[in-house]
Amino acid sequence: MQKSDFYYELPDALIAQAPLAERSAARMLIVDGRQGTWQDARICDLPDLLQPGDLLVLNDTRVLPARLQARKATGGAVELLLDRLVDAREGWFLAKSSKALRPGMRLHLPGAVATVEEKDGMEVRLSLSADAQWLPILEAEGSMPLPPYIRRAPEASDRERYQTIYAAHPGAVAAPTAGLHFDAQLLDALAARGVERTFVTLHVGAGTFLPVRSDDITEHPMHAETMEVSATTVAAVAAAKARGKRVIAVGTTACRALETAAQDGTLRPYTGETRLFIYPGKTFQVIDGLLTNFHLPESTLLMLVCAFAGMECMLAAYRHAVAEGYRFFSYGDAMLISPQVGQR
Structure with a gap:
C-alpha cells in the first residue's frame, strides 16, 4: 500500500x-x-x-506551551519544540539550529541551562541541572505549538x-x-x-x-x-x-x-x-x-x-x-x- x-x-x-x-x-x-x-x-x-x-x-x-527559544554557548539561536517529557528534568525535543547539536553541548534558556545528552535522528534529549524543571520553564517562557499549517504566530487566545x-x-x-x-x-x-x-x-x-x-x-x-x-x-x-x-x-x-x-x-x-x-x-x-x-x-x-x-x-x-x-x-x-x- x-x-x-x-x-x-x-x-x-x-x-x-x-x-x-x-x-x-x-x-x-x-x-x-x-x-x-x-x-x-x-x-x-x-x-x-x-x-x-x-x-x-x-x-x-x-x-503545554512547548515551543522554546534557546542559545548555544557561541550565541547561536536554537528553536526547541518539546516532543515528550521523560521526567521533570529530562525531555526529548525537536531542535532547529544553523548547525546540528551534539551530545555534551549546553543550551542557555531563560533562568536555566540544558545539556544535550543524546541525539536520535531529528531529536535531542535535554537534561536540566538539579535546581530546574521543564514544566515551570515551559509555562513561563514557552509559546503554544500551533501546527505548521496555521500560518500565524500564536496569540494569547x-x-x-x-x-x-x-x-x-x-x-x-x-x-x-x-x-x-x-x-x-x-x-x-x-x-x-x-x-x-x-x-x-x-x-x-x-x-x-x-x-x-x-x-x-x-x-x-x-x-x-x-x-x-x-x-x-x-x-x-x-x-x-x-x-x-x-x-x-x-x-x-x-x-x-x-x-x-x-x-x-x-x-x-x-x-x-x-x-x-x-x-x-x-x-x-x-x-x-x-x-x-x-x-x-x-x-x-x-x-x-x-x-x-x-x-x-x-x-x-x-x-x-x-x-x-x-x-x-x-x-x-x-x-x-x-x-x-x-x-x-
Whole structure:
C-alpha cells in the first residue's frame, strides 16, 4: 500500500487558521462506513445522534506551551519544540539550529541551562541541572505549538482555544483536536441525553506532524507517545459493551490509546508508550465509532480513519467535504464515523 493512495486535493483556503467563535458551532460530516454514505450535520446535533448509554472516550491530556527559544554557548539561536517529557528534568525535543547539536553541548534558556545528552535522528534529549524543571520553564517562557499549517504566530487566545475544556494532565505538544469542539453546554446536553463519558490520557507528541516519508506505508517508523488507560476506563468500556451500547472515541488519540491497551484482544489497564500505527488491513478491538477532525493528505491519521471506515468511502467523503467548503485540520470541522463491515 503506497503513501500516494491517501492523497487528496485540498485548497489552502479550507485550512482553518483560527477557531470559530463558539466551540460547538462547527459543522460535522456523518460517515457511514457500512453503507459507504455520508450526510451533513453540525456538532451541536451530537446529542440527537447518540443513544442513552453510549460511551464517549475523551483524551484529557493538557497541551503545554512547548515551543522554546534557546542559545548555544557561541550565541547561536536554537528553536526547541518539546516532543515528550521523560521526567521533570529530562525531555526529548525537536531542535532547529544553523548547525546540528551534539551530545555534551549546553543550551542557555531563560533562568536555566540544558545539556544535550543524546541525539536520535531529528531529536535531542535535554537534561536540566538539579535546581530546574521543564514544566515551570515551559509555562513561563514557552509559546503554544500551533501546527505548521496555521500560518500565524500564536496569540494569547490560543492558550485557551488550543486546549480542551477538560484538559487535566500536562504533557501534550499538540491538541487532541476532536475534543476542541466540546463546550460545557454540549457536554451538559450529552449527559442529559444519557450519554456517558470516560477518559484516557495520551500526550500527543511533535511527531504527529512529521510526514510519512516511505512510499510503502508499512515501512513508516511511528513516533512514540506516552499514554495511560486506567482501570476505571476499562470498566466503563466493559459496562457499555455489556449493555449493548457503542464505545465512541473522541479523536484518533483516544482511539490509539484504547487500541494499544487491547493489542492482545482484551482491553486492560496500560501505562507506557505507544507506537501503534493503524492502517487499512488492521482490525480494531475496542471502538464502535470515531469522532475526529479532517486530517492531512498522506498522513498516518488519514490512514487510520481509512482503516476504520474503508478507503473508498473515506476518500470520497473527503472529496465531498472539500466540495462543500468544510474547514480542515486542527481548528476545523469534524466527522462522526461508523465502521465498515468487518471492523465492529
